[in-house]
Amino acid sequence: MDKIQKYNTDVLTALLTKAGIRPSVQRMAILRLLAERLGHPTADEIYGALVDLYPTLSRTTVYNTLHLFSEKQIMRELETDGVKRYDLASLPPHAHFVCRCCGAVADIPLPAGLQAPGNVDFTVDSIELYYKGLCNKCKSSNSNL
Amino acid sequence: MDKIQKYNTDVLTALLTKAGIRPSVQRMAILRLLAERLGHPTADEIYGALVDLYPTLSRTTVYNTLHLFSEKQIMRELETDGVKRYDLASLPPHAHFVCRCCGAVADIPLPAGLQAPGNVDFTVDSIELYYKGLCNKCKSSNSNL
DNA sequence: ATCCATTTTTGAAATCATTACAAAATTAGG
DNA sequence: CCTAATTTTGTAATGATTTCAAAAATGGAT
Numbered sequence: 001m002d003k004i005q006k007y008n009t010d011v012l013t014a015l016l017t018k019a020g021i022r023p024s025v026q027r028m029a030i031l032r033l034l035a036e037r038l039g040h041p042t043a044d045e046i047y048g049a050l051v052d053l054y055p056t057l058s059r060t061t062v063y064n065t066l067h068l069f070s071e072k073q074i075m076r077e078l079e080t081d082g083v084k085r086y087d088l089a090s091l092p093p094h095a096h097f098v099c100r101c102c103g104a105v106a107d108i109p110l111p112a113g114l115q116a117p118g119n120v121d122f123t124v125d126s127i128e129l130y131y132k133g134l135c136n137k138c139k140s141s142n143s144n145l
Numbered sequence: 146m147d148k149i150q151k152y153n154t155d156v157l158t159a160l161l162t163k164a165g166i167r168p169s170v171q172r173m174a175i176l177r178l179l180a181e182r183l184g185h186p187t188a189d190e191i192y193g194a195l196v197d198l199y200p201t202l203s204r205t206t207v208y209n210t211l212h213l214f215s216e217k218q219i220m221r222e223l224e225t226d227g228v229k230r231y232d233l234a235s236l237p238p239h240a241h242f243v244c245r246c247c248g249a250v251a252d253i254p255l256p257a258g259l260q261a262p263g264n265v266d267f268t269v270d271s272i273e274l275y276y277k278g279l280c281n282k283c284k285s286s287n288s289n290l
Numbered sequence: 291a292t293c294c295a296t297t298t299t300t301g302a303a304a305t306c307a308t309t310a311c312a313a314a315a316t317t318a319g320g
Numbered sequence: 321c322c323t324a325a326t327t328t329t330g331t332a333a334t335g336a337t338t339t340c341a342a343a344a345a346t347g348g349a350t
Contacts, residue, residue, distance in 0.1 A: 097266075131272055132272075
């Protein structure tokens with residue numbers, strides 16, 4: 001959750017409308033959060049970031065919306081450390097580095113030529129590539145490990 | 146959880162001993178289950194498969210053992226669908242296909258040349274590659290999706 | 291504008307996986 | 321066979337997510 005980029009409301013509204021999703025206040029707020037504050041937030045982090053602005057916001061709405069967005073390919077679900085994290089699907093495909101110690105998640109370019117295997121037993125609709133290990137911060141601060 | 150291959154007790158004992166793990170009855174049972182009935186069981190599936198044979202077995206022991214084994218690189222943790230699954234680390238590295246509908250997990254050969262990215266900001270100790278989609282069984286039975 | 295049907299949001303309770311913890315059981319070595 | 325260290329166990333706690341039904345908001349027709 002670092003870089004910030006302003007998005008036009010119309011662009012975000014269109015993104016939802018095109019997917020057949022009504023752009024309610026809550027849905028727009030969640031979409032805007034993901035679009036502007038890039039990062040890989042959990043449902044609870046999203047709730048925490050928005051509840052001050054929308055005091056009646058419910059965690060259930062956040063979960064509902066995240067499910068809806070994932071289903072409609074607006075967001076992608078990540079499984080990095082036992083908790084689900086969310087990433088904008090309109091971002092170019094990329095891999096993720098996950099720090100085993102602090103849980104930090106970083107975007108990594110996908111290796112060239114990575115594609116779904118040609119297998120007749122199933123149809124692949126998404127590829128998730130995780131590199132797990134230690135980030136430099138944890139490596140230097142924790143002399144152990 | 147399908148293929149079955151008999152393992153010599155000595156081989157499994159040595160695997161634990163070499164890692165500095167005492168081969169208790171419970172640990173051996175869990176290791177043997179993973180080694181013989183290849184598959185990608187969850188902690189609960191392991192518990193369920195063993196509790197008949199070891200009626201005093203505790204879920205906590207299963208979790209403890211799985212953590213110990215993962216730490217000592219005897220097993221690898223998979224995150225396929227919100228629940229942790231386990232895979233023998235002594236198997237050759239491979240990717241996994243995950244069915245979004247029934248949760249089936251299948252081993253897939255790793256694409257050639259996949260390796261940790263050369264980034265100075267972190268040290269990678271494992272690579273996890275998931276292909277997610279629908280297996281043929283779900284594709285044909287569920288006409289929807 | 292007002293009504294009605296539909297959709298969306300909400301909050302509380304339930305569920306599921308996992309962890310924490312302290313007591314009981316087991317084991318290894320002297 | 322005693323004692324200390326390790327391992328296992330069961331229960332309770334936690335945390336993330338889901339379920340569910342009621343309340344609120346919305347859109348379209350009148």
